[in-house]
Amino acid sequence: MASWERGLSEPARRTVTDPLGRDQDPFADFRRVMLLELEQRFRYRHSLGKTSRFFLALEEGVLLGSRCLACGGVWLPPRALCPDDLTITSWQELPGTGRLMSWTGCSRAPSYADTGGAPYLLAYVALEGASTLFLHRLRGVDEGELEPGMPVRVAFSRGPVGHPLERFWFEPA
Numbered sequence: 594m595a596s597w598e599r600g601l602s603e604p605a606r607r608t609v610t611d612p613l614g615r616d617q618d619p620f621a622d623f624r625r626v627m628l629l630e631l632e633q634r635f636r637y638r639h640s641l642g643k644t645s646r647f648f649l650a651l652e653e654g655v656l657l658g659s660r661c662l663a664c665g666g667v668w669l670p671p672r673a674l675c676p677d678d679l680t681i682t683s684w685q686e687l688p689g690t691g692r693l694m695s696w697t698g699c700s701r702a703p704s705y706a707d708t709g710g711a712p713y714l715l716a717y718v719a720l721e722g723a724s725t726l727f728l729h730r731l732r733g734v735d736e737g738e739l740e741p742g743m744p745v746r747v748a749f750s751r752g753p754v755g756h757p758l759e760r761f762w763f764e765p766a
């Protein structure tokens with residue numbers, strides 16, 4: 594049974610012209626085309642893998658980094674293996690306080706983020722206890738009020754969110 598016999602629209606047939614408008618169309622024998630109208634849906638099941646515990650902890654209002662027991666580096670975003678020496682890391686809770694190092698105001702926000710029309714602020718923050726800068730959303734402040742080094746902290750959403758990254762953000766401390 595053809596797809597259009599199962600309720601989809603019957604394929605349309607058209608004769609199209611050479612988009613370059615040439616007198617001698619080299620594809621003249623290929624200009625009769627059939628158009629299929631398909632509705633497609635995709636559902637992805639994506640594992641967050643070894644970083645899953647980081648996102649599970651966010652739901653409890655806890656910020657976790659990963660500590661390398663060999664070199665002492667604390668990685669955030671967490672890594673199961675230390676990128677410097679490939680040692681398996683351990684989870685470590687971080688206080689969630691830090692200092693603003695850099696930022697940018699984005700005129701376009703990710704599709705899951707509601708900014709209420711304000712710029713989507715992305716900030717690099719030096720978090721206490723972490724060896725790396727962490728890039729994430731900064732809320733609750735206008736871009737014009739930002740100063741390098743200003744204290745910020747991690748805040749958590751307790752309600753439903755459309756994306757795991759919306760579970761937390763930075764805000765002025």
Ligand SMILES: [Zn+2]
Pocket residue numbers: 661662663664665666675676677678679680
């Ligand atoms: Zn290491």
